[in-house]
Amino acid sequence: MTRDAGQMPEELERAQRFAWDMESLYGDDLVSVVLYGSAARGEYRRGASDLNVMVLVRELTPAALRRAGQRARDWVAQGNPTPLMLSHDEWLRSADVFAIEVADMREAYHVLAGADPFAGITVDPADLRLQCEKELKGKQILLREQYLLFAGEPAELGGLLVRSFSTFLVLFRTVLRLSGEAGVRDAEEVVLKVAARAGFNPGALLEVHRARASGQPPRPTADSPLAVGYLDAVDRVVTYVDRLVREGGAQA
Known part of the structure:
Protein backbone atom coordinates (compact mmCIF):
# COMPACT_ATOMS: atom_id res chain seq x y z
CA MET A 1 0.00 0.00 0.00
CA ALA A 115 5.08 -10.78 1.80
CA ASP A 116 1.85 -12.77 1.49
CA PRO A 117 2.15 -15.36 4.30
CA PHE A 118 -0.49 -17.64 2.80
CA ALA A 119 1.46 -18.43 -0.36
CA GLY A 120 2.05 -22.17 -0.31
CA ILE A 121 0.06 -22.77 2.90
CA THR A 122 -2.33 -25.74 2.79
CA VAL A 123 -4.76 -27.10 5.38
CA ASP A 124 -5.30 -30.85 5.73
CA PRO A 125 -9.07 -31.62 5.84
CA ALA A 126 -8.49 -34.21 8.57
CA ASP A 127 -6.83 -31.60 10.80
CA LEU A 128 -9.69 -29.19 10.13
CA ARG A 129 -12.32 -31.82 10.90
CA LEU A 130 -10.84 -32.88 14.23
CA GLN A 131 -10.15 -29.36 15.47
CA CYS A 132 -13.65 -28.27 14.52
CA GLU A 133 -15.21 -31.09 16.52
CA LYS A 134 -13.03 -30.35 19.55
CA GLU A 135 -13.59 -26.59 19.45
CA LEU A 136 -17.33 -26.85 18.94
CA LYS A 137 -17.80 -29.26 21.84
CA GLY A 138 -15.57 -27.20 24.09
CA LYS A 139 -17.41 -23.98 23.28
CA GLN A 140 -20.75 -25.73 23.72
CA ILE A 141 -19.75 -26.80 27.24
CA LEU A 142 -18.62 -23.27 28.05
CA LEU A 143 -21.87 -21.83 26.69
CA ARG A 144 -23.90 -24.20 28.89
CA GLU A 145 -21.85 -23.33 31.97
CA GLN A 146 -22.41 -19.61 31.40
CA TYR A 147 -26.11 -20.16 30.66
CA LEU A 148 -26.37 -21.97 34.00
CA LEU A 149 -24.82 -19.02 35.83
CA PHE A 150 -26.77 -16.29 34.02
CA ALA A 151 -30.16 -18.00 33.69
CA GLY A 152 -31.78 -15.54 36.09
CA GLU A 153 -30.09 -12.40 34.73
CA PRO A 154 -31.45 -11.31 31.33
CA ALA A 155 -28.80 -8.63 30.75
CA GLU A 156 -25.94 -11.02 31.48
CA LEU A 157 -27.54 -13.77 29.41
CA GLY A 158 -28.00 -11.43 26.46
CA GLY A 159 -24.38 -10.35 26.75
CA LEU A 160 -23.31 -13.98 26.74
CA LEU A 161 -25.15 -14.68 23.49
CA VAL A 162 -23.68 -11.61 21.81
CA ARG A 163 -20.12 -12.31 23.00
CA SER A 164 -20.19 -15.95 21.96
CA PHE A 165 -21.64 -15.32 18.50
CA SER A 166 -18.37 -14.37 16.79
CA THR A 167 -16.68 -17.55 18.03
CA PHE A 168 -19.50 -19.75 16.78
CA LEU A 169 -19.54 -17.87 13.49
CA VAL A 170 -15.91 -18.85 12.86
CA LEU A 171 -16.78 -22.46 13.65
CA PHE A 172 -19.86 -22.33 11.43
CA ARG A 173 -17.72 -21.13 8.52
CA THR A 174 -15.50 -24.12 9.21
CA VAL A 175 -18.54 -26.41 9.13
CA LEU A 176 -19.34 -25.07 5.66
CA ARG A 177 -15.76 -25.75 4.53
CA LEU A 178 -16.10 -29.29 5.80
CA SER A 179 -19.33 -29.58 3.82
CA GLY A 180 -17.74 -28.30 0.60
CA GLU A 181 -18.94 -24.67 0.83
CA ALA A 182 -15.79 -22.67 1.42
CA GLY A 183 -15.68 -18.92 0.94
CA VAL A 184 -19.01 -17.91 2.49
CA ARG A 185 -18.30 -14.60 4.27
CA ASP A 186 -21.59 -12.87 5.02
CA ALA A 187 -22.63 -13.72 8.58
CA GLU A 188 -26.33 -14.15 7.83
CA GLU A 189 -25.61 -16.33 4.84
CA VAL A 190 -23.31 -18.49 6.97
CA VAL A 191 -26.06 -18.95 9.57
CA LEU A 192 -28.70 -19.78 6.97
CA LYS A 193 -26.51 -22.31 5.16
CA VAL A 194 -25.43 -24.07 8.36
CA ALA A 195 -29.03 -24.09 9.60
CA ALA A 196 -30.12 -25.83 6.40
CA ARG A 197 -27.44 -28.49 6.81
CA ALA A 198 -27.73 -29.06 10.55
CA GLY A 199 -31.51 -28.70 10.71
CA PHE A 200 -32.18 -25.85 13.13
CA ASN A 201 -34.27 -22.68 13.05
CA PRO A 202 -31.85 -19.82 12.29
CA GLY A 203 -34.05 -17.15 13.90
CA ALA A 204 -32.28 -16.98 17.26
CA LEU A 205 -28.80 -16.71 15.76
CA LEU A 206 -29.90 -14.08 13.26
CA GLU A 207 -31.49 -12.03 16.04
CA VAL A 208 -28.28 -12.18 18.09
CA HIS A 209 -26.22 -11.19 15.05
CA ARG A 210 -28.42 -8.16 14.37
CA ALA A 211 -28.37 -7.15 18.03
CA ARG A 212 -24.58 -7.39 18.01
CA ALA A 213 -24.37 -5.24 14.89
CA SER A 214 -26.68 -2.61 16.41
CA GLY A 215 -24.75 -2.46 19.68
CA GLN A 216 -27.92 -3.21 21.65
CA PRO A 217 -27.64 -6.63 23.36
CA PRO A 218 -30.94 -8.42 23.96
CA ARG A 219 -32.25 -9.18 27.45
CA PRO A 220 -33.79 -12.66 27.09
CA THR A 221 -35.16 -14.81 29.87
CA ALA A 222 -33.61 -18.25 30.17
CA ASP A 223 -36.68 -19.97 28.71
CA SER A 224 -37.22 -17.47 25.89
CA PRO A 225 -37.19 -18.63 22.25
CA LEU A 226 -34.02 -16.59 21.75
CA ALA A 227 -31.96 -18.27 24.47
CA VAL A 228 -33.38 -21.75 23.96
CA GLY A 229 -33.12 -21.47 20.18
CA TYR A 230 -29.49 -20.35 20.38
CA LEU A 231 -28.48 -23.33 22.54
CA ASP A 232 -30.48 -25.70 20.35
CA ALA A 233 -28.73 -24.40 17.21
CA VAL A 234 -25.31 -25.01 18.74
CA ASP A 235 -26.37 -28.50 19.86
CA ARG A 236 -27.55 -29.43 16.37
CA VAL A 237 -24.34 -28.16 14.76
CA VAL A 238 -22.27 -30.24 17.21
CA THR A 239 -24.31 -33.31 16.27
CA TYR A 240 -23.89 -32.56 12.56
CA VAL A 241 -20.10 -32.19 12.85
CA ASP A 242 -19.85 -35.34 14.96
CA ARG A 243 -21.53 -37.20 12.12
CA LEU A 244 -19.14 -35.63 9.59
CA VAL A 245 -16.14 -36.71 11.67
CA ARG A 246 -17.41 -40.28 12.00
CA GLU A 247 -18.13 -40.47 8.28
CA GLY A 248 -14.86 -38.72 7.36
CA GLY A 249 -16.54 -36.34 4.93
CA ALA A 250 -14.62 -33.11 4.65
CA GLN A 251 -13.06 -30.72 2.23
CA ALA A 252 -10.62 -27.93 3.08
Missing part, protein backbone atom coordinates in the same frame (compact mmCIF):
# COMPACT_ATOMS: atom_id res chain seq x y z
CA THR A 2 1.04 3.57 -0.42
CA ARG A 3 2.00 5.81 2.48
CA ASP A 4 -1.20 7.84 2.11
CA ALA A 5 -3.61 6.32 4.61
CA GLY A 6 -6.04 9.19 4.46
CA GLN A 7 -8.37 7.62 1.86
CA MET A 8 -8.84 4.36 3.78
CA PRO A 9 -11.69 3.53 6.16
CA GLU A 10 -10.69 4.58 9.66
CA GLU A 11 -10.13 1.03 10.92
CA LEU A 12 -7.91 0.14 7.96
CA GLU A 13 -5.97 3.35 8.45
CA ARG A 14 -5.24 2.42 12.06
CA ALA A 15 -4.12 -1.06 11.05
CA GLN A 16 -1.97 0.31 8.25
CA ARG A 17 -0.23 2.76 10.56
CA PHE A 18 0.47 -0.08 12.98
CA ALA A 19 2.02 -2.05 10.11
CA TRP A 20 4.23 0.90 9.18
CA ASP A 21 5.38 1.05 12.80
CA MET A 22 6.30 -2.64 12.62
CA GLU A 23 8.30 -1.97 9.46
CA SER A 24 10.19 0.80 11.22
CA LEU A 25 10.87 -1.35 14.29
CA TYR A 26 11.91 -4.58 12.56
CA GLY A 27 13.29 -3.49 9.20
CA ASP A 28 14.57 -6.48 7.22
CA ASP A 29 13.59 -8.82 10.07
CA LEU A 30 9.91 -8.23 9.31
CA VAL A 31 8.30 -10.88 7.10
CA SER A 32 4.73 -9.59 6.93
CA VAL A 33 1.90 -7.81 8.73
CA VAL A 34 -1.61 -9.02 7.97
CA LEU A 35 -5.06 -7.75 8.90
CA TYR A 36 -7.62 -10.53 9.32
CA GLY A 37 -11.06 -11.06 10.87
CA SER A 38 -14.17 -8.90 10.52
CA ALA A 39 -12.32 -5.83 9.21
CA ALA A 40 -10.78 -7.88 6.40
CA ARG A 41 -14.24 -9.23 5.56
CA GLY A 42 -15.77 -5.78 5.38
CA GLU A 43 -17.92 -6.52 8.46
CA TYR A 44 -16.19 -4.26 10.98
CA ARG A 45 -18.58 -2.66 13.49
CA ARG A 46 -17.20 0.02 15.79
CA GLY A 47 -17.63 -1.05 19.41
CA ALA A 48 -18.44 -4.66 18.49
CA SER A 49 -15.57 -5.80 16.25
CA ASP A 50 -11.83 -6.18 16.77
CA LEU A 51 -8.94 -5.15 14.59
CA ASN A 52 -6.94 -8.38 14.34
CA VAL A 53 -3.37 -8.14 13.10
CA MET A 54 -0.71 -10.81 12.72
CA VAL A 55 2.98 -9.90 12.68
CA LEU A 56 5.53 -12.37 11.32
CA VAL A 57 9.22 -11.83 11.94
CA ARG A 58 12.22 -13.95 10.99
CA GLU A 59 13.05 -14.88 14.60
CA LEU A 60 10.84 -14.22 17.60
CA THR A 61 13.34 -13.99 20.43
CA PRO A 62 12.59 -12.25 23.74
CA ALA A 63 14.62 -9.31 22.44
CA ALA A 64 12.49 -9.20 19.27
CA LEU A 65 9.32 -9.20 21.35
CA ARG A 66 10.60 -6.39 23.57
CA ARG A 67 11.32 -4.30 20.50
CA ALA A 68 7.59 -4.00 19.79
CA GLY A 69 6.47 -3.86 23.42
CA GLN A 70 5.61 -0.17 23.68
CA ARG A 71 3.85 -0.09 20.31
CA ALA A 72 1.85 -3.20 21.23
CA ARG A 73 0.81 -1.60 24.52
CA ASP A 74 -0.29 1.53 22.66
CA TRP A 75 -2.26 -0.62 20.20
CA VAL A 76 -4.08 -2.47 23.00
CA ALA A 77 -4.74 0.82 24.84
CA GLN A 78 -6.66 1.94 21.73
CA GLY A 79 -9.10 -0.94 22.30
CA ASN A 80 -7.53 -3.47 19.95
CA PRO A 81 -6.60 -7.08 20.76
CA THR A 82 -2.95 -7.93 21.32
CA PRO A 83 -1.17 -8.51 17.99
CA LEU A 84 -0.58 -12.14 17.06
CA MET A 85 3.22 -12.43 16.94
CA LEU A 86 4.91 -15.45 15.33
CA SER A 87 8.22 -16.30 13.79
CA HIS A 88 8.09 -17.21 10.11
CA ASP A 89 9.02 -20.83 10.84
CA GLU A 90 6.33 -21.12 13.52
CA TRP A 91 3.76 -19.85 11.05
CA LEU A 92 4.78 -22.37 8.41
CA ARG A 93 4.34 -25.17 10.95
CA SER A 94 0.97 -23.96 12.29
CA ALA A 95 -1.51 -25.18 9.68
CA ASP A 96 -1.93 -28.59 11.32
CA VAL A 97 -2.39 -27.33 14.90
CA PHE A 98 -4.41 -24.21 14.03
CA ALA A 99 -6.24 -25.52 10.99
CA ILE A 100 -9.44 -23.54 11.69
CA GLU A 101 -7.63 -20.27 12.28
CA VAL A 102 -5.40 -20.61 9.23
CA ALA A 103 -8.29 -21.62 6.94
CA ASP A 104 -10.48 -18.79 8.24
CA MET A 105 -7.73 -16.17 7.91
CA ARG A 106 -6.86 -17.36 4.42
CA GLU A 107 -10.36 -16.60 3.16
CA ALA A 108 -10.23 -12.92 4.15
CA TYR A 109 -7.06 -10.98 4.83
CA HIS A 110 -5.15 -7.87 3.79
CA VAL A 111 -1.37 -7.80 3.57
CA LEU A 112 -0.40 -4.50 5.18
CA ALA A 113 3.36 -4.95 4.92
CA GLY A 114 5.81 -7.51 3.57
